[in-house]
Amino acid sequence: MKADAAVTALGALAQDHRLALFRLLVQAGEGGLAAGVIAEKLGVPNSSLSFHLAQLREAGLVLQERQHRSIIYRANYPAMNALVAYLMENCCAGAADCGAGAACETPAQERKSA
Amino acid sequence: MKADAAVTALGALAQDHRLALFRLLVQAGEGGLAAGVIAEKLGVPNSSLSFHLAQLREAGLVLQERQHRSIIYRANYPAMNALVAYLMENCCAGAADCGAGAACETPAQERKSA
DNA sequence: TCCTCATTTCTATATTTATCAAAATGACAT
DNA sequence: ATGTCATTTTGATAAATATAGAAATGAGGA
Numbered sequence: 214m215k216a217d218a219a220v221t222a223l224g225a226l227a228q229d230h231r232l233a234l235f236r237l238l239v240q241a242g243e244g245g246l247a248a249g250v251i252a253e254k255l256g257v258p259n260s261s262l263s264f265h266l267a268q269l270r271e272a273g274l275v276l277q278e279r280q281h282r283s284i285i286y287r288a289n290y291p292a293m294n295a296l297v298a299y300l301m302e303n304c305c306a307g308a309a310d311c312g313a314g315a316a317c318e319t320p321a322q323e324r325k326s327a
Numbered sequence: 328m329k330a331d332a333a334v335t336a337l338g339a340l341a342q343d344h345r346l347a348l349f350r351l352l353v354q355a356g357e358g359g360l361a362a363g364v365i366a367e368k369l370g371v372p373n374s375s376l377s378f379h380l381a382q383l384r385e386a387g388l389v390l391q392e393r394q395h396r397s398i399i400y401r402a403n404y405p406a407m408n409a410l411v412a413y414l415m416e417n418c419c420a421g422a423a424d425c426g427a428g429a430a431c432e433t434p435a436q437e438r439k440s441a
Numbered sequence: 442t443c444c445t446c447a448t449t450t451c452t453a454t455a456t457t458t459a460t461c462a463a464a465a466t467g468a469c470a471t
Numbered sequence: 472a473t474g475t476c477a478t479t480t481t482g483a484t485a486a487a488t489a490t491a492g493a494a495a496t497g498a499g500g501a
Contacts, residue, residue, distance in 0.1 A: 216343060224341035226414070228489080229334050235414075239431070242419035248448060258491055263449050265489090282447055282499060290418075290430040297411050300340070300349075304404075305356035316404040317353070342459080362478060374461055377479050382458095396469060396477055443501085450495070457488070465480070471473090 214299040218273070222296050225272035230257055231265045238275060238288040245278075245287030328413040332387070336410050339386035344371055345379045352389060352402040359392075359401030 226232050233255055238246060246254075252262040266286060269275040273292045278285050305311030340346050347369055352360060360368075366376040380400060383389040387406045392399050419425030 216346060220341055220343050220346055223337050223346065224488095227334055227338035227341045229330060230489095232330060232334055232337065236416065239415065240417045240420050242422055242425065243430070249446095252448095259448065260450085260491055260493090261489080264491095267449085268488095279498080282445095284448065293414065294432060297414070300407065300411070301353065302350065303354045306354050308356055311356065316357070318408060338458095344459095363476095366478095372461055373478065374463090374480085375459080378459080378461090381479085393468085396467095396475095398478065445498105445500085447498090448496085451493085453490100453492100455488100455490080457486105459486075460484085462483105463481085466478085467476105468478105469474105469476085471475105 214295045219296060219299050222272045222274055222292070225268045225274055228265070228268075230255060230261070231269055234262075234265060235269060235274060235288065238286060239290075239293070241287065243287060245276075245285040247280075247283035247285055249283065251286065328409045333410060333413050336386045336388055336406070339382045339388055342379070342382075344369060344375070345383055348376075348379060349383060349388060349402065352400060353404075353407070355401065357401060359390075359399040361394075361397035361399055363397065365400065 226235055234251060237251065237254065248262065248266060249259070251266075252259050255262065257265070266275065266277075270277060270286075274289055274296075275286050276289050278287075301317050304317030311317050340349060348365060351365065351368065362376065362380060363373070365380075366373050369376065371379070380389065380391075384391060384400075388403055388410075389400050390403050392401075415431050418431030425431050
């Protein structure tokens with residue numbers, strides 16, 4: 214992942230409606246959600262939501278697909294994982310007590326190594 | 328972690344100088360780096376760097392500590408981990424084929440489960 | 442074809458953010 | 472105490488981003 218792609222992705226997430234929206238899609242899973250459903254859940258006007266969805270889509274964090282009359286959005290999990298990996302890349306310069314210790318570890322990893 | 332803390336943290340990272348700076352500190356490890364050293368490495372004027380360091384500090388992503396004449400900055404690893412965890416929280420609504428599959432997994436996790 | 446529904450684009454305004462020179466601060470050494 | 476070095480604050484300007492109503496698009500159903 215390149216630096217400016219990461220900046221774009223982080224900027225897309227750095228807004229309350231968009232962060233809530235992205236987490237909603239992350240939790241919704243591969244099935245995704247229709248734009249209208251999201252707008253209703255978040256209490257945001259359609260035009261605003263469309264703007265935010267476009268930001269996330271341009272950042273590569275969500276994917277869209279038409280289904281009948283609705284447009285379904287879903288989280289782009291590989292993009293999310295790549296962003297997190299970029300953030301933690303070469304953590305502690307690869308010191309042994311880093312990945313396995315308290316520093317560069319997600320909660321999921323902690324569970325596994327505990 | 329609360330939503331607005333996450334937005335603040337993501338916003339702090341959503342800027343090219345700050346992202347480079349944070350990654351520099353993540354890779355530097357617990358020893359950290361002095362403000363002046365960072366400014367030189369990134370080629371940013373001191374006043375600009377100070378602005379960006381303050382953003383990261385207010386977002387809770389970096390910690391500062393005076394050492395002799397310099398001020399040493401280092402990454403706040405638990406804050407970083409909490410942010411990532413918040414992003415991935417309850418991924419795929421906890422479906423069994425999610426955490427262990429292709430979806431909600433960091434590269435580090437992939438290595439372990441492969 | 443024509444109508445209707447879901448979503449996006451347009452438009453204009455308000456808010457937030459980035460930049461960096463210059464001045465101010467604050468700690469250490471002598 | 473005084474000088475000096477490292478860093479932060481100030482201040483003024485430029486640029487990017489958020490908001491939402493109204494109009495436009497575009498796919499399906501009757």
